[in-house]
Amino acid sequence: MSFDVLMPESEDELLTLLMSENAKIMAGGTDILVRIRAGKIKPEKIISLSKVRGMDEIIDKGDRIYIGCKVTHSAALSSEILKEHSPIMLMALREIGSPQIRNRGTIVGNIVNASPAGDSIIPLYLSNARVVISGPKGEYKLPIEEFIKGPGKTALSIGEFVRAVEFEKSGSWYPLFYKVGQRTAMAIAIASIGLLVKDNNLRIAFGSVAPTVVRAYKAERYFERNNGNIAVMDEFIELCMEYISPIDDVRASAWYRKEVIKNLLRDTFNSLRKKVL
Numbered sequence: 001m002s003f004d005v006l007m008p009e010s011e012d013e014l015l016t017l018l019m020s021e022n023a024k025i026m027a028g029g030t031d032i033l034v035r036i037r038a039g040k041i042k043p044e045k046i047i048s049l050s051k052v053r054g055m056d057e058i059i060d061k062g063d064r065i066y067i068g069c070k071v072t073h074s075a076a077l078s079s080e081i082l083k084e085h086s087p088i089m090l091m092a093l094r095e096i097g098s099p100q101i102r103n104r105g106t107i108v109g110n111i112v113n114a115s116p117a118g119d120s121i122i123p124l125y126l127s128n129a130r131v132v133i134s135g136p137k138g139e140y141k142l143p144i145e146e147f148i149k150g151p152g153k154t155a156l157s158i159g160e161f162v163r164a165v166e167f168e169k170s171g172s173w174y175p176l177f178y179k180v181g182q183r184t185a186m187a188i189a190i191a192s193i194g195l196l197v198k199d200n201n202l203r204i205a206f207g208s209v210a211p212t213v214v215r216a217y218k219a220e221r222y223f224e225r226n227n228g229n230i231a232v233m234d235e236f237i238e239l240c241m242e243y244i245s246p247i248d249d250v251r252a253s254a255w256y257r258k259e260v261i262k263n264l265l266r267d268t269f270n271s272l273r274k275k276v277l
């Protein structure tokens with residue numbers, strides 16, 4: 001295992017290096033170094049973002065929040081902008097790894113890693129996030145649901161990188177985020193659920209139970225049609241289950257994951273009824 005580490009200092013230099021053969025970007029390195037060590041990828045060049053100027057900002061953009069690609073989970077957790085305008089994001093980030101992992105790992109790294117278990121991806125789906133991509137043709141934005149194509153697969157083309165992610169503020173929505181893992185800390189999700197509720201509107205997403213994080217749009221519309229009063233919980237659960245296609249893996253069986261989601265839904269709505277519904 002040997003590779004060169006390149007340290008561009010500007011975006012232009014980064015874009016030039018990204019045209020090299022078999023080169024991979026590294027932000028915090030908490031995913032990529034594990035994959036290199038396990039022999040899953042063998043890049044010849046690692047392009048570190050550590051010396052690139054800027055891209056570490058969290059900006060209030062009116063109705064949206066902009067997070068640069070060098071923002072770590074820890075930096076995001078101490079952001080006043082996120083505390084006020086995206087409590088759901090903070091709930092999810094608190095669940096990631098350990099303090100060491102949160103100090104190095106970035107939100108954009110979590111997105112590009114494209115794991116269905118990526119904790120920060122759930123609030124981003126719920127907040128209609130757009131991924132800001134920079135490349136030889138300039139900058140453009142893609143909805144996160146189009147950017148993430150499957151486990152480990154994204155819409156990024158050669159020469160491109162993710163400059164930032166931006167997403168809607170949700171400070172006026174009631175947030176909930178639950179993650180079930182094999183342990184209470186330092187565990188990748190077996191299944192997770194995130195939701196935002198405001199009046200008769202609901203947004204609901206699941207992690208680790210399909211090839212990507214999924215938003216259960218039909219269940220959201222059912223909630224709205226029933227004015228936030230889910231008379232028949234089983235019907236609501238059935239609509240959610242249409243989006244769920246878990247696999248058996250080392251952490252849990254598909255059957256177990258489905259049962260976990262059904263139970264999480266029942267518990268979540270019991271708790272919502274006491275608080276907001």
Ligand SMILES: Cc1cc2nc3c(=O)[nH]c(=O)nc-3n(C[C@H](O)[C@H](O)[C@H](O)COP(=O)(O)OP(=O)(O)OC[C@H]3O[C@@H](n4cnc5c(N)ncnc54)[C@H](O)[C@@H]3O)c2cc1C
Nearest residue numbers: 027028029030031032096097105106109110112118119162
């Ligand atoms: C012990 C341990 C525990 C963990 N626990 C959790 C957990 O509980 N929940 C969770 O969601 N994740 C967890 N992770 C996974 C990981 O920490 C996160 O996915 C993290 O957010 C990755 O960010 P990073 O900056 O370290 O990414 P990196 O490892 O630097 O990069 C990840 C991928 O993204 C690409 N990339 C990074 N930045 C960019 C960019 N700007 N543009 C284009 N491509 C880019 C890299 O090339 C690579 O393919 C854990 C990892 C470890 C080792």
